[in-house]
Amino acid sequence: MKVLIAAGGTGGHIFPGIAVAKEIVRRSEASEVLFIGTARGLETKIVPESGFQLSLINSAGLKNVGLVNKVKGMWVLPRSFIEARKIIRQFRPHVVVGAGGYVSGPVLMMAAIMGYPTLVMDSNALPGFTNRQLARFIDRATLTFEQALPFFGKKGVVIGNPVRSEFFEIGRKVDAGSFHILVFGGSQGSRAINDGMIEALPLLRVTGERLTLTHQSGENDYENVRAAYNAAGFVNADVRPFISDIFVEFEKANLVICRAGATTCAELAAAGRASIMIPLPSAADDHQRKNAEALVGQGAATMILQKDLTGEALANEILRLLNDAEATQKMGDSAKKLSRPDAAERAVDLIEELKMST
Template identity: 65%
Template sequence: MKVLIAAGGTGGHIYPGIAVAKELVARDAATEVLFVGTARGLENKIVPDSGFQLVLIHSAGLKSVGFVGKIKGLSVLPRSFIEARHLLKEFRPDVVVGAGGYVSGPVLLTAHFMGFPTLVMDSNALPGFTNRRLARFVDKAALTFNDALPFFGEKGIVTGNPVRRDFFDVPTRTPSEPFGLLIFGGSQGARAINNAMIEALPLLRETGSPLRITHQTGEADFEKVREAYINAGAEGADVRPYISDMVAEFEKADVIISRAGATTCAEVAAAGKASLMVPLPSAADDHQRKNAEAMAKEGAVSIILQSELNGASLAARLSDLLADPDKLAAMGIAARRLARPDAAAVTADLIEGLKRA
């Protein structure tokens, strides 16, 4: 079987595609998987590092790029379709998969009109701009949240978001003092979360609950945050610009403070962790808030909107959670119920089914 996967931009689009590709190859070593992306995205590092071949086409976004950006994106579209058509004629895939990013648009649309079976993957409660517009053209949609089903009708199937197997293997912890607190805002950090935590430190010390803190700050805020912990008498906190082994830190955490990107939500669910999420307000279509709300609806997440985030609100919400270990445990159980260890396998089943159809 030959599978073409269009994925680009962020790790949240690329890693699920990688997980599905690995599942397909594990089932049949003769399976050929080819990724297609653009020259600007993280796919240029992640895909080759994962052992898969990547080809590049020209493509540009049309959403949240301003007037000039839209004009540029529209001007690139004809070239995108021509290059996608050339690639499809040359590779002749059995199935074409769109894992996310604006590169998916021209590739899946061209594949549809050339008669190739198509599947789109979407990991957000509100499907992305490109995927919403592809909904009428694709054959199947592999979704993470039930909330996304109405956008795809009978084509949509909730498969879960494929994440690394290691997160599912994180053992269940019984929350107890000193409570493990893991703070991160993505690989670049999150300044709003960093600043709120700096303000919250003296307030948290007043509560008397002993904490074991690991804080990923991002490079830009590292020195400022590290000094703030020292000045607050929390020299024992593990403050780093970047955490390379996130699974190990999940294992030690009782509570996670984070953004609400699709990959973070999936990893929190897979590991079965209680979390306090601060959705990124500038995320396209406010999709992070919708992700967090979908998890909060099931009792897995507590939400603080960034407009309400400061040291006092963060300290108060965190203190309430830490004062109730039973609630922390229940949130972790609720999170794990949302996880789908078989997400990559179910998505691979859909791909194989499209080939046979």
């Protein structure tokens, strides 16, 4: 089976595609998976490191961008269609999948025009702008939330958000006397989370050597964050611009401080880890806050809104959970109950059904 997966921009779009690609190859090593992305996204790093081939096209977003970028996006769009058409013709896939990012639009639209079976993967309660526009043209859609079903009608099926199998292999955290925190603001880092953590560090000195930290800062803030940890006395903190094998850090963690993107929420559930969620306020339709509220409502996370984020607020919440191991473990167990370990398998089941229908 040959499958073309369009995915780009952030890890939240790319990693579910990787999870599906790995399941395809697990079922049959003879299968071929080709990713399509752009030169500007993290796919240029993540996809090759995951063992898959990547082809690039020119594409740009049209939603939630300034006027200049919107004009640029419209200018690039015809070229996007031409380049997508060329790759589809050369690869001749059995099925074309859109895992997210603005690259999915021209690829899936062109695939539909050319008569190839198509599947959209959408992880939000309110589907993204591109997927809402594609709904009438694609054949099937895999969804994470029931609320998204009306946008796709009978084409949609709720399966959960595909997560890399490594997250499900993470065991329950054993209390070893230390308390490890993973801090990351998504695949590109978060200035607000970085600043909040920097302000919190002096207030966390009271923990002594019990507290250990790993912090994914993003490229732009790396030097500043690294220096802040050193200045606060946390010289052994593991600060990195980007962590490709983030599941390794999830396994070490008692607590994760993070955004509330759909993929992050699914990874927390798969790993069964407690979290302090800081939703991105500029996310479309405030969907990150809704994601976080869903986890908080199940006792699977705690939340600090970005407008309320201070070093003191963050430090207080960290210290509360550090000093209440039972509450932290219970939160992680509640997250685990929300996991959907068969999401990638069910997505590939649908892909195979689409292949058989041609």
